[in-house]
Amino acid sequence: MRVLVTVASRHGATAEIGSAVGRVLADAGHLVRECAPEDVESLDDVDVVVLGSAVYTAHWLPAARDFAKRWQDELRARPVWLFSSGLATQPAASANSPHELLALRERIGALGHRSFAGRLQRSELAFAERALIAGARAKEGDHRDFVAVAAWAGDIAGQLAVMPEPAPAVPSS
Ligand SMILES: Cc1cc2nc3c(=O)[nH]c(=O)nc-3n(C[C@H](O)[C@H](O)[C@H](O)COP(=O)(O)O)c2cc1C
Numbered sequence: 001m002r003v004l005v006t007v008a009s010r011h012g013a014t015a016e017i018g019s020a021v022g023r024v025l026a027d028a029g030h031l032v033r034e035c036a037p038e039d040v041e042s043l044d045d046v047d048v049v050v051l052g053s054a055v056y057t058a059h060w061l062p063a064a065r066d067f068a069k070r071w072q073d074e075l076r077a078r079p080v081w082l083f084s085s086g087l088a089t090q091p092a093a094s095a096n097s098p099h100e101l102l103a104l105r106e107r108i109g110a111l112g113h114r115s116f117a118g119r120l121q122r123s124e125l126a127f128a129e130r131a132l133i134a135g136a137r138a139k140e141g142d143h144r145d146f147v148a149v150a151a152w153a154g155d156i157a158g159q160l161a162v163m164p165e166p167a168p169a170v171p172s173s
Helices: 013-027 062-070 073-078 098-108 127-134 146-162
Strands: 002-008 033-035 050-056 078-087 110-119
Touching: 002 013, 002 062, 013 033, 013 050, 013 078, 050 062, 062 073, 062 098, 062 127, 073 098, 078 098, 110 146
Parallel strands: 002 033, 002 050, 050 078, 078 110
Antiparallel strands: none
């Protein structure tokens, strides 16, 4: 199937999680395209969408939220999986606006949502970001678990394997 992996990321850590998901799906035989959410111009040639975002100050980044809003009808008509990446851990993860994610998931009929640990490198942060994070007890470093990411992507591949192939589009005359 033709899979779009689209990820909102400020410093690249979440985008790399998306790429890892894409590699697993490509290895499973799918045609994977990666594109930033704001650059997507059509979902006509897309059968499946994986949409991810880094979490900043408890919310998904605007590019991912805007994408979900802009393509809401098209997303409802396709299998969609969502993922978030951040540094809040349980039970603090409840600070990451779970109600917003639930509402989004219901609005577009997403088949699943998964949260992954992210990466914090103070040296690459903008001044305002450093000031914001100073009060939080976020641990510097790369906390991404690519084994868990690959397992989640493998689970998606397993679900796609038992889904019927989408009917080819009928060319308009
Ligand atoms: C200013 C700032 C605010 C953040 N706020 C949150 C937050 O509210 N919840 C969370 O889980 N992680 C938060 N994080 C951690 C980021 O989500 C994490 O560093 C993520 O991996 C960054 O992904 P990116 O490199 O794709 O932008 C914050 C990080 C920064 C620098």
